[in-house]
Amino acid sequence: MDSSLSECGPIQGIIDAALMEDLASGDVTGRVTVPAQTRWRARLVAKTRLVQAGIAVARQVFHTVDREIRCEVHLRDGEVAAPGTVLMDLEGNARALLAGERTALNLLQRMCGVATLTRAYVDAAAGRCRICDTRKTMPGLRALDRYAVRCGGGHNHRNDLGAGVLIKENHIRAAGGVAEAVLRARGHAPHTLRIECEVTNHAELHVALEAGADAVLLDNMDDAAVREAVRIVAGRARIEVSGGVGLERISELAGLGIDVISVGRLTHSAPASDISLLFQLGDGTWS
Numbered sequence: 137m138d139s140s141l142s143e144c145g146p147i148q149g150i151i152d153a154a155l156m157e158d159l160a161s162g163d164v165t166g167r168v169t170v171p172a173q174t175r176w177r178a179r180l181v182a183k184t185r186l187v188q189a190g191i192a193v194a195r196q197v198f199h200t201v202d203r204e205i206r207c208e209v210h211l212r213d214g215e216v217a218a219p220g221t222v223l224m225d226l227e228g229n230a231r232a233l234l235a236g237e238r239t240a241l242n243l244l245q246r247m248c249g250v251a252t253l254t255r256a257y258v259d260a261a262a263g264r265c266r267i268c269d270t271r272k273t274m275p276g277l278r279a280l281d282r283y284a285v286r287c288g289g290g291h292n293h294r295n296d297l298g299a300g301v302l303i304k305e306n307h308i309r310a311a312g313g314v315a316e317a318v319l320r321a322r323g324h325a326p327h328t329l330r331i332e333c334e335v336t337n338h339a340e341l342h343v344a345l346e347a348g349a350d351a352v353l354l355d356n357m358d359d360a361a362v363r364e365a366v367r368i369v370a371g372r373a374r375i376e377v378s379g380g381v382g383l384e385r386i387s388e389l390a391g392l393g394i395d396v397i398s399v400g401r402l403t404h405s406a407p408a409s410d411i412s413l414l415f416q417l418g419d420g421t422w423s
Contacts, residue, residue: 246280
């Protein structure tokens with residue numbers, strides 16, 4: 137298996153499900169308009185600047201439709217493509233290329249969009265803190281979303297609810313308060329898991345620290361409140377900032393002494409990158 141595919145996780149099921157959506161009844165248009173033995177050369181071309189992510193996923197889509205399609209990849213995931221850059225050349229049965237086109241583009245455009253937005257946040261942070269995703273991923277596509285974040289230079293947060301203890305406001309309400317939630321977690325969670333607690337103000341922050349939280353998540357605090365929170369923590373816990381963190385705030389926030397900024401927008405609102413599948417015409421041009 138391609139190494140970048142293995143880094144994405146178990147993705148064949150994602151590809152099979154996506155193709156089933158599009159090809160449940162076959163490609164009737166391709167069947168009635170394109171002669172069965174027609175072969176075509178095609179290429180995936182970036183139409184805007186992007187950070188590539190998921191090219192092996194796109195290739196696997198085409199190979200799932202037809203193992204005989206030849207694919208030549210030109211960039212590694214994580215590299216920047218300028219407008220007009222050829223990401224991959226393909227050659228094979230025209231019907232098969234058309235059948236796989238939309239699914240390959242849907243997945244590749246989403247993944248490149250996530251990677252491109254992540255890179256913008258990472259560049260703004262300039263190595264002063266980590267930029268992380270959240271669990272606000274597209275249902276069924278979490279493995280691809282998380283891989284795309286890594287291609288953009290970001291880090292992954294919890295993969296699932298069993299990957300760590302993160303006490304949020306509804307846990308606090310159900311437990312009866314910040315202290316109660318943190319103390320219960322310390323008493324019942326596996327010793328290998330860090331206890332992180334969300335706080336919305338400095339009073340809750342003091343309580344979480346006194347109860348023994350290993351990390352605190354500062355939720356929807358402005359820069360001045362974050363600066364004061366860093367002073368209060370004074371190295372006693374890791375500090376994560378989340379909630380309403382637009383790209384314009386990253387440079388300032390990253391310099392306040394925090395450890396992590398988690399951004400749901402990376403995966404729930406990243407605009408899809410503009411990529412086209414062009415075919416070579418009889419005169420040698422591409423369209």
